Amino acid sequence: MANEVAAAFNDAWRDYVTEGVPSSGPNKPLKSQIRGIGPIVDAQFVLVREEIAAVEADTVAAVEVITDALSERVDDVEAIATAGIIWTTQTIRVRSTANVVLANGLVNAATLNGVTLATGDFVFLGSQTAHAENGIYTVVAAGATSRAAFADSAAELAHIGFVIQEGTDGTGERWTLPLAAADITLGTTALVFAETGIEPGYAAEVEAARGGEATLSDRLDTIDARPSGFEEYGVAIYKSDGIELGGYYAERSVSVDLTLINLFAEIIAGDVGSEVDFYLAVNDSVAYGPATVVLGSPIDITGLSIALSEGDKVSFFVLFVDGAVTEFFVKTFGEMS
Structure with a gap:
């Protein structure tokens, strides 16, 4: 009955007495024809209501199945939580x-x-x-x-x-x-x-970043170890909440004259292929960089010769990040003059 309403209107308000024949004269709609449209419209509404009811029934049934499954899942989780895993x-x-x-x-x-x-x-x-x-x-x-x-x-x-x-x-x-x-x-x-x-x-890359150690903390203890023969001085950052561009980190002023001779950096956790470009700064001026470190490939830069005077401020700042880097470590080492 999809086209019956349109057909009834077209017939009652047609242009000519005989459709398509102008010589038959203009058609004058009859009340009986107009009244006949009402039952057709009513019948269409009945069909629409029936279709809506069927869709509602199917939807309710589907939602009930999903709700039951979620309820069972919540029960399982609650049981585990209260069990004291x-x-x-x-x-x-x-x-x-x-x-x-x-x-x-x-x-x-x-x-x-x-x-x-x-x-x-x-x-x-x-x-x-x-x-x-x-x-x-x-x-x-x-x-x-x-x-x-x-x-x-x-x-x-x-x-x-x-x-x-x-x-x-x-x-x-x-x-x-x-x-x-x-x-x-x-x-x-x-x-x-x-x-x-x-x-x-x-993620698998986090496991790889452990470098064979049981935890990331153990790995950090390993990479944070001061190289043999170096003095105590060092300035480091360890960020575990995401690296932001342009952020200055780990500012520290030296208490004696010394020379920075080594730098180590590693992405501990991030997307596969992620990179970080960073600078080492002295008194907010670039002293080394940019240095690029890629997940899975730490950098260990030796042979630096950056002289510092008492009171100089050492810091790092990030120029570029490619991929979501969630844990990043960098440290520089120095020896007394």
Whole structure:
């Protein structure tokens, strides 16, 4: 009936008595024809209301399904939050995606979820055919694996939480075991771990930026170490809330005459391929730069010879940033004159 309203109006108010024949004379609309349009319009409204009702019913049904799913998710999160999850500080390198044979499946150089394993790696097995075998295991040089020493008892497994570091699947995932120690009998209890989302801000480049250290803090301790034979003086910046262009950082005035002879800089965390160009300034005048540092390629500039007098102010400022750089470190070292 989509065109019936238009057709009724066209017929009642047509130009000629016989449509298309001028000689038949002008048509005079009849009241009966005009009244006939009303029922047609009413019928169209009925159809529209029926279609709207059908759409509303489908929409409500879809929203109810989504709401139920969200409600279940909230319940899961609340249960985990109230359970008091204890997040391990150990590095869990990769997780399994299928059953692993404990007798010989976690050995040095074996491949798991796209990662080549090394002796000593900690691996999460959460897809064992026998759920009682699920847990965190240690990669061995050869032979049978066993549970990691920090997760091989009911007390240690109770409410444990950890983050997956690598893998074709699972990088950055957070996993927990929402069971109390009293509910766990190793070798008998089905250990069903729950995946609770992605670690905020986690990225493979952050892991690479650790340079083999357990944490970024340990890495900073390493790169902040004063080169052998240098005097105590140094001025550094460590920004972990994003680098802004033109910002002056780490201003410090020297208390004695000295010479700056070394500079080290590294992007600790940022987008892949991100860069920072910065200057070293003395009394707000450029003394060295621009120096460019790229994520994954620290710079270690030796052989500087920038003389400073007592009271001179040393600082850094940023000229250019390419990519979201969230953690950046730079330091200069000097020796007494």
